Amino acid sequence: MLTVSAALAPSPAMVAANAENRLARNAAPALPSRGSIGVAGAPRQVPTSVALAGQVLNFAEGREIYAEGEAVRSFYKVIDGVVRTCTFASDGRRQIDGFHAEGEIFGLEMSDEHRLSAEAVTDCTVVAYRWAGLASFNGGDGETARAVFGLAMQCLERTRDHSLLLGRRSAAQKLAAFLLDLAERGGEDGGIDLAMSRQDIADYVGLTIETVSRTFSQFERDHLIALPSIRHVVLRNRSALVELAD
Amino acid sequence: MLTVSAALAPSPAMVAANAENRLARNAAPALPSRGSIGVAGAPRQVPTSVALAGQVLNFAEGREIYAEGEAVRSFYKVIDGVVRTCTFASDGRRQIDGFHAEGEIFGLEMSDEHRLSAEAVTDCTVVAYRWAGLASFNGGDGETARAVFGLAMQCLERTRDHSLLLGRRSAAQKLAAFLLDLAERGGEDGGIDLAMSRQDIADYVGLTIETVSRTFSQFERDHLIALPSIRHVVLRNRSALVELAD
DNA sequence: CGGAGGATTGAATGAATTCAAAGTCGGTGG
DNA sequence: CCACCGACTTTGAATTCATTCAATCCTCCG
Known part of the structure; x- marks a missing residue:
């Protein structure tokens, strides 16, 4: 339901009721923005300009996009608004892994179930790209693979920065x-x-x-x-x- | 000097003075192990079995493998021993991003200079694979690309776990x-x-x-x-x- | 205007750090 | 072989910083 394309290869035929979206530099449409992470400004550069079909979805503030433990069926790119990914400790404490703003991706995971949940921090629009773990990486052409890889590396860098932030600091x-x-x-x-x-x-x-x-x-x-x-x-x-x- | 293969494609001709190594399940040679992270046990599974040429290097305990800010020329896989990746705060405090044991990789970065330094925790043996940022991802065949991608995702998962560990915990x-x-x-x-x-x-x-x-x-x-x-x-x-x- | 949820402020508590000293272990040289 | 040295580790006491608990204050919405 959420997914549109075959594994990372564009397949316009499957783009049914929803608009198609391209994973490209500055591809985000100019929707009325209620909540960038910071100020409206230079769009985050994505090191790719690869055509990739996905399904556009909207979520209201506070809504869950996927839950911890849920099967991985897609990864997502934020078109507008802000998304948080987080886990909950047994005592109820919440840990936010990251905030994801326009142009950034989230939910790209290797395992077959999500280790984190994702929620809309503000009303937001995202695109879901079909993705079911490492196996999904197989089919794509070189350029698509490179695009997805670049996105994964971007996540890695942000996550690294975050863990350095959390270390022994006041x-x-x-x-x-x-x-x-x-x-x-x-x-x-x-x-x-x-x-x-x-x-x-x-x-x-x-x-x-x-x-x-x-x-x-x-x-x-x-x-x-x-x-x-x-x-x-x-x-x-x-x-x-x-x-x-x- | 450190690198052997052309961008991620095997090129045996360049494997000169040093042994060639294959990035494969259980590929690590049975060297006398002075320092696994835990006990000697099941080798860490790597979700690939792709041939990838690299240069074998040895480092004595405490030695720096690369420094923060240094140009990225390779990423590395640990054959034996343990490696730490870390940064230093301006006041001298050190933050360790991760420990890397047999079969794990480190130093795979998107930017053109290392954001972390890497040091040998114990005497260790690593293989250096030529890598110069995202551009290096271009040439490889599908399977190699997939192997590298899987490794990157593994790093991402470990880093995520680490940042969750560092959050508000006693x-x-x-x-x-x-x-x-x-x-x-x-x-x-x-x-x-x-x-x-x-x-x-x-x-x-x-x-x-x-x-x-x-x-x-x-x-x-x-x-x-x-x-x-x-x-x-x-x-x-x-x-x-x-x-x-x- | 009134209520409710989120944010700020205050005071007391508690956990981790800092500073300091003693203990342990391995290695070296007598 | 043993004694000593130095680095690393453990333990102790005082301090500091963030948390907890509690009360008040905004601000947005109905």
């Missing part, structure tokens, strides 16, 4: 790094639009919501940032933040 | 998870041979060396483990450890 270091990352991904200086709640941020950087709040307030008192509204951050002293972050 | 949870991971990778039950120092462990799980030591001692007092020698751990109550880890 709350201030983590949050400075988090904000700088958002600013970089968002594109322009000036303001960052937070797509996610404080709780999301806390679960991403491995802190409590109170510590996140306190640290942001401290940053503001120190004139490192301004918080004109609850979901908007302005970097006032980027170099000091960089210094802090490491 | 020292006991982190170390229980660490020991269970080693035990699983090592193969058999019974004993775990720690290839790495307490400092290495601390830098991997994001704790101080003192906390690692104290927690191990506490585990021993609680009969979760035994520590017959400094580099040897016996799991005495695996289910309790699993419970602890989450």
Whole structure:
């Protein structure tokens, strides 16, 4: 149902009720954006321009896209909005593995069931590409394979950065790094639009919501940032933040 | 110098002074092993059996294999011994991204310079495969591409697990998870041979060396483990450890 | 305008770190 | 062969930082 193309090879015939999408540089349509991770800015570069058919799907804020343990049938690219991938510990604590914004992919896994769940942080539009584990990598032509590989490597790099962020760092270091990352991904200086709640941020950087709040307030008192509204951050002293972050 | 084959395609002609190696299931030669991560056991399965030429290299304990910032010319597979990949914060703190044992790869990166450095935890033997970023993915035949892709996905999974480990978890949870991971990778039950120092462990799980030591001692007092020698751990109550880890 | 969920702030607690000292182990040289 | 040295590890006490628990404050929506 979710999938359209045969294993990574375009097959327009199967593109039924839904629009076809191309996995290409700047391919995202200009939908009214309610929530980029950072500010609207330069689209994230994807190192491919390969035609790949997929099915466009919409999810309302908070909706689950797939659950931990569910069979892997697709991987996804974000067209608009923000998605989080996460796991839940036995005591209920949530750990957010990553936020995925326009142009980024998620859900690409080797095993046959998802190790993480995915949820819409904001209302969002994604494209599902048929994918059922490593076997799916077989058929595609060289260029498609290369595209998917590039995307996987991008995930790997982001995940690596994340685990370095979580290592032995203070709350201030983590949050400075988090904000700088958002600013970089968002594109322009000036303001960052937070797509996610404080709780999301806390679960991403491995802190409590109170510590996140306190640290942001401290940053503001120190004139490192301004918080004109609850979901908007302005970097006032980027170099000091960089210094802090490491 | 380090590289032997043309981009991921076997080219025996270039295999000059050094032995050729095949990236295959159970390909590792039976060298006298001084340091697997865990106990000697079932070889880590690699989901490929593709011929791939590479150059065999040896590194003494503590030696640097490549440095952060260095140009990416190869990725590596561990034949024997253990390798760590890590970064250094500006204040000198080290963060270990991963330990890589027999059969595992490291150093596969998309960018043109290494974001991490790699060092020999023990005396070790690795094979270097020519690799210069995403462009290297172009030439190979389908099967080689698939092999490399599978390896990249394996790295991704390990890195994901690591970042979940580092999130909001207590020292006991982190170390229980660490020991269970080693035990699983090592193969058999019974004993775990720690290839790495307490400092290495601390830098991997994001704790101080003192906390690692104290927690191990506490585990021993609680009969979760035994520590017959400094580099040897016996799991005495695996289910309790699993419970602890989450 | 009033309610509810999310965010901020405060005070007390607790876990991990830091600083400091003692113990262990392996290796080297007498 | 034994004693000593040095690096690594363990243990102890005090401190620090983030968490927990609790109360208040926004802000958005109905």
